[in-house]
Amino acid sequence: MEAPLIRRLSRFLAALALTAATTIVGVTTTAGAAHADGCYTWGRMLSEGMSGEDVRQLQIRVSGYPGYGAVLGTDGAYGPATRSAVIRFQQAYGLPADGIAGPQTFNKIYALQDDDCTTVNFSYAEFNDCNSDWSGGAVSASTARANARLSMWKLQAMRHALGDQQIIVTSAFRSYACNSAVGGSSTSRHLYGDAVDLGAGPHSLCRLAQQARYHGFNEILGPGYPGHNDHTHVANKSTRTWSAPNCGI
Template sequence: MVSSFRPIDRRTMLRGTLAAGAGVALGQLLFPGTAQAYAWSRTLEQGATGADVTELQIRIAGWAADSAGQSRVSVDGDFGPGTAAAVRRFQTAYGLTADASVGPATQAKLNALEQSDGSTLHFDWSEFVNQSDGTFNGGKLSASQVKENVRRCMYKLEALRKKLGDQPITVNSGFRSIAHNAEIGGASDSMHLYGTAADLDVPGVANKTVYQKAETCGFSGLETYTADHQHVDSRADLGRDWWWENGTV
């Protein structure tokens, strides 16, 4: 991973607070050892299949469309036209040759967006854990499944952040346990229970703008931009119908 200096911010402080309160168990959950950057073993192009294509699709899923539309990148290990189009958008955004060929330069940029603990460059696990106990336990899926859904959400949020001009995004709520969700009056089948949702605040950016950019990031659930935060989720990844509360804006 390409290292970079980041000043102490809300994510860093939240991570420290949670770790102090939850002890060793939380530390093991959030920091399971030093992970290596993904070991891309070949150049990927349209027609390729395999686990490395699946990982590519996860990482470029936020580049699903050029304009508002119910489009998403299928995470199926099959490098088809939709994946190729998303790769070109990613390459263009990061100043790479937009040829849909995922070679060393594109792979290096993909790895530069990964932190050593498996989270992403601008988002930390600590932002997404259940706020009542600092874990990924107690939801509708196993903790490992929830954590993988959170990771996928992070990569979409990296795309959203880029599209907003690299504006920092604050995650107010990520995963919720069933018990915590009930305590705060969340919907009984909230996407937060699966780790596929996030409630966002982007200081200095109107929620309507966040909503509009999220329409291009493969998010299949968008709550109204008139609230005090912007909710995004990937409910279609769970086989649910798309739901954009304000429609296409």
């Protein structure tokens, strides 16, 4: 069987499975079944109370919609926080906001991601100008890439909230060598791949710092914080540190 035919068959089977799941739970949709995707394809509808790797993959994609000051966990358990994040995602894109991830929600996610699992407006290269293999940091290369990908989804949500205008990334993952070369802190989140420095562009540094509070970043450092008058720093860490005094944060 030729490869194109195999791909078409795979897409048909994935769509058929999701359509069947939609019928079983008794939910109707006018968008039809979700199509297969080059990065990740969901095979069932997801709702509160469910769990699994497919839930975790969904949580990554809606991690930028946790609400003000919150951070959405990516534990694979579809709880109230995940449902609320899905609702915010659905509202942001004009979808029926029922907190259930079905074909319309998945199709929008597919439209927002590339086949390498980056988002349509950010790339791995943009998040790593240190080396090509993501090695030499505080975590494994695969973990650093996964952390960067999570940050991309948060920034994708932030970008949409800011009118779908460009967000300029000036620095993200750093190996220990790269971090030392730029004078970074020895405990920098850049070493983990989950920190991103943003430059001024369509939006001021203060506007970026203020908006980041809604998109799942526990660390926000900006103008007025020592060493951060020329960029806004956002990161994913376990405890909250927000400080951009010149921006009212």
